[in-house]
Amino acid sequence: MARSLAEAFKQFATKADGKEQTTADFTKWCKDAGVVGKNCNSNHIDISFSKAKAKGARNITFENLDALITEMAKKYKDDVKMGEAEAKEDLINKLSGAKKLMHGVTGTMKVGGVDRMTDTTLYTGAHKERFDEEGKGKGLAGRSDVVDNTGYVGGYKNKDTYDKKEK
Structure with a gap:
């Protein structure tokens, strides 16, 4: 009607x-x-x-x-x-026949806050490094930088190749 x-x-x-x-x-x-x-x-x-x-x-x-x-x-x-x-x-x-519409209102999300915070695909930058490929947390290794005291610079690609070239 x-x-x-x-x-x-x-x-x-x-x-x-x-x-x-x-x-x-x-x-x-x-x-x-x-x-x-x-x-x-x-x-x-x-x-x-x-x-x-x-x-x-x-x-x-x-x-x-x-x-x-x-x-x-x-x-x-x-x-x-x-x-x-x-x-x-x-x-x-x-x-x-007009129905009152809501203008400028953000809609509600269907997913709860915990689900969004535990969805590892939404993390970016340094935070995404805290999870492995399966989305499981890496623990302490994912939260802190592990110092590599081998004497090589961080971006050096040819680590452990010097001795192989000499022999």
Whole structure:
């Protein structure tokens, strides 16, 4: 069953227990409904909002909504390539069916913190050296640098080859 425009208005309203909407509320409602386009953009929504609200008021009520949608339909018709009356009807249908979406919110992870911390594939840099190929910890050898007192420099590749060349 389709939701009524009044229920949708109340869901997106943040003022006076769902009885009033600010311009930000209405703009968010339009974005979530998918009615924002090239001609009917947020600037046009703000202008339409200013024309539709009561003189001296900062917000709109549900009674002002019909005038606001009528004003928006003038530009929205160019985006959807239809007449103004059909555009108004389409606006009403889209706004009625809009669901409030979360913007700018990071989603929750399905994996717990312990699982992420014990997943050795996520470690980088010096920390990945603490684990062997199978993902098991190396213990003390993985946490500290073992000093090699053979007399060779760390990057020297030909260790133990001098004696073999002489013989």
